[in-house]
Amino acid sequence: MKHTFIKAVLESRDFGKDFTVAGWARTRRDSKGGFSFIELNDGSCYKNLQVVAPAALPNYESEIQRITTGVSLKVRGKLVESPAAGQAVELHAESVEVLGTCDPLAYPLSKGRISFERLREVAHLRARTNTFGAVMRIRNVLAMATHRFFQSRGFYYFNAPILTASDCEGAGEMFQVTTLDMNRLPTDKATGKVDFDRDFFGKPVNLTVSGQLEAETYACALGSVYTFGPTFRAEKSNTTRHLSEFWMIEPEIAFADLQDDADVAEDYLRALFTAVLQECPEDLAFCDQRIEKGLLERLTRLSTAKFARITYTEAIELLEKAADTFEFKPSWGCDLQSEHERYLAEKVFNGPVIVMNYPKEIKAFYMRQNDDGKTVAAMDVLLPEVGEIIGGSQREERLDRLEERIRECGMDPASYWWYLDLRRYGSVPHAGFGLGFERMVRFCTGMANIRDVIPFPRAPREVEF
Ligand code: 4AD
């Protein structure tokens, strides 16, 4: 089936040349003069190709005049300069082959406007709509721009394991993986508890919440690495910014401190904004018009913006001054809520903010302890609209301090033996961060719900497809 993508046909000015295209009909209308006009889309770009099919075609009445939304077609024809406004070219069909029919009464996308909620129920078809086509093409460009950014800086792409026995964030929000028969769990006679010795791996195992700990081991050998893979959180948060399965990009940099870490984060975010602006003008224009007014202006401004940097303590002072505006009153020691993060990025700084040095009690065990005894070298990057987009830190490279903190957090240093080895053998200062890929796609498309920027969202009680 040799065919040309519609994107390339629309860019071509080879009038008179033969092209074969294949795609799905969006609409069809018939003119009195004996022509059918079919808007054909193949997903290669936002725009449709107008196919003009003359009544002289042998299957005009039997098939072409029965084409409805969703019917798949292969069309051969000549490229012609279009007399109509709004398009430069059209294809004058010499043959139209119907590949697959599509019952208009049953097809879920037959009707005009369909809510995003309804489209989530037909997530296997929603990529055929303008919105989801645009979102997925923007997602693709963000992924490629991520690889380009890190590769151009000498980072190596590293694949962290998905199955793991450790809990990186220490938050206990893990999905357990087992091959034990849930109806007949083997128990240990002495303790009465489940005998995981009889499980597949001989101990409890879960899906990873973050590839960071493993990435640290490779950074402490190859210098700079980054992961880009799926991560899993069994958080019961039913919000527009949480998923149970999401993709994370986690760079890890040896011989780096918190400021270096923040510098990379800033450059990376600007590189992503620049890439979508340069590579997705049509899809962005659509999102700007139909999804979120002002999106283009915001991305353009942020692509060159300098990020504000403040300490957690300063952030709390700023928030306390506006305490009345919040549902959750801020005070030193509390974790920042989404409403606080957005207030800082939207109202105080009108742009990205990096908040540094959080209280150690609200952050993970691996973060480097500051000399004040109260805070750790953590950073969160906050954006308007989405709040936290990046979480990162300088890592604790001192063996004794790390062991002590693991114990304080109620965990067993013995089970982190390999992680602690990095501090035993040639320990180095190092730092890294994690960017939630779907939060980024949300930010760059203006979509309101994170479930609508990943092909098949997983959230509490949501795992169809
Ligand atoms: O702040 P988090 O939990 O940090 C880590 O996992 C570190 N190990 C990263 C590192 O230093 N290498 O998560 C990082 C980012 C968040 O800032 C957020 O953007 C995203 O991951 N994230 C989620 N995205 C969607 N759904 C969820 N449930 C998310 N939880 C975190």
Ligand code: MG
């Ligand atoms: Mg975080």
